[in-house]
Amino acid sequence: MRTHRLLPSLLLLGSLSMTAACSSGSSGSSGTATAARPGPSATTAPVRTVDPARIKGLRLVSDNSEDPSCAWATTYPDVPGATAMTDAMKKDVQGRLATFRELCEESSGVAGELNISHQFLVASGDVLGVRLTTLGGGGVGSGLARRTYWYDGGAGAYRTASDLVADGSRDAFLAALKSGLKGREGTDADTLDEAFDNRSSLVGELGDMDFTADGDLRVTFAPGTVGAVPAGSYVVTLSRATVTPWLSAFGRRVQRQTVRPSASLDLGATARPTPAVPTRTASGDDDTDCAQVKCVALTFDDGPSAAYTGTLLTYLDRYDARATFFTVGQNVVAHPELVRAEARGGNEVGNHSWSHPDLTRLTAEQVAHQLNRTSAAIQAATGQAPTLFRPPYGAVNTTVRNATRLSAVLWTLDTEDWKYPDASKVAESVVSKVKRNDVVLMHDIHPTSVAAVPQILRTLSADGYHFVTVSHLRATM
DSSP: OOOOOOOGGGSSSSOOOEEEEEOOOOTTTTSOOOOOOOTTTTTTOOOOOOOGSTTTTOEEEEEEEEOTTEEEEEEEEETOOHHHHHHHHHHHHHHHHHHHHHHHHTTSSSSEEEEEEEEEEEEBBBEEEEEEEEEEEEETTTTEEEEEEEEETTTEEEOGGGGGEEEGGHHHHHHHHHHHHHTTTOOOHHHHHHHHHHHHHHHHHOEEEEEEEOOOOOEOOOSSSSHHHHHHHEEEEEEHHGGGGGBBBHHHHHHHHSSSSSSSSSOOOOOOOOOOOOOOOOSSSSOOTTTEEEEEEEEEEEEEOOTTHHHHHHHHHHHTTEEEEEEHHHHHHOHHHHHHHHHHHTTTTOOSSSSOOOOOGHHHHHHHHHHHHHHHHHHHHHOOOEEOOOOOGOOOOOHHHEEEEEOOOOOEEOGGGGGOSSSSHHHHHHHHHOOEEEEEEEETTHHHHHHHHHHHHHHHHHHEEOOOOOOHHHHHH
């Protein structure tokens, strides 16, 4: 993970919002929507939180490059039964990634960063909703794009955001949206007329829609869709009373499951078997004296991974080895049982941000949000807050350091395991180069990296090495 430069347009984690919030008595809105002040501090409707750990068989498809000239990190969920929806997300993610890689090649490594993260909107009854948020990727304007994906378990079909609204109600729905946008800063009558006159094109642009906990429908227009690109995105929220008559049958089910979620999610498919979670318990105490014996700290970034982290913990257990896991927050909340197993086995759990952005290109407030949110998830899973963080790409500066009390950890040996789909090469990159007191960088989201661990442990143990956590190494070397 190495530092690199980002395009200035990708500074923000969120775009500037021009929000239209529900209210009666607004001039020109027919009582359906009015404007609130722009920016992140604008009044927003309540949002119901979804606990991804309750989704049986959930796997997060995560991948990233550590190439400093073409840095990207992507993740999207794979939920049993929602194959068509997963395929749609996969297609979009791979398409954006392919475009970004082409831009990297054309721009000789100054394309910035691509970051795609996910959020569950609904996961109950026979309804599943997910939002993917894309930052960067060589797009115009703010470099921010959001799209919501929906799955109808009753029909066994993938749905787009526009499918929440009945076909026969589209005209009334679009008219209400246009009314909610009139007079907003950055828009003008001609721009709105042009956008809304092209009805079929506009419906296709409505890719980000969801319901609040009160049942209101929130519609987000991407930058440049209905106003000036520098103004960012525009949000119009239509009240439950106004929008409900316009919803499709599926839209009403989504609304109902958002307001009053069912106890479980049932998409009509058998949940995939969940890999066993190691049950090893080891004391947090370690009497290894790294001043007297050879020590090495193995560190694993970007997990936990439902497919591979449990296996890695089993390998560590066989050699009584301890490691440090720098976990990504959105993965922690999806698989807290694996994070608990890491800590229970005597390993150290560190913070690797919520969604793997380059922290040096964020404001201090945004850095704090990325790290604090992840620390809270780790503490909820393990009962103990982390003390260490590893900045994605190794990118750290004064702003990042001052935004947190966590201690930054980099590395002394980079395996570059993401480059090699060959476990033996990954193992050789460690055993042929390791030195006493090294901090080794690896990743537990790559199967070949995990498969290399037994050879690393076996060879280095025979050479007299002891495997300790980063904190223990720091304290005793």
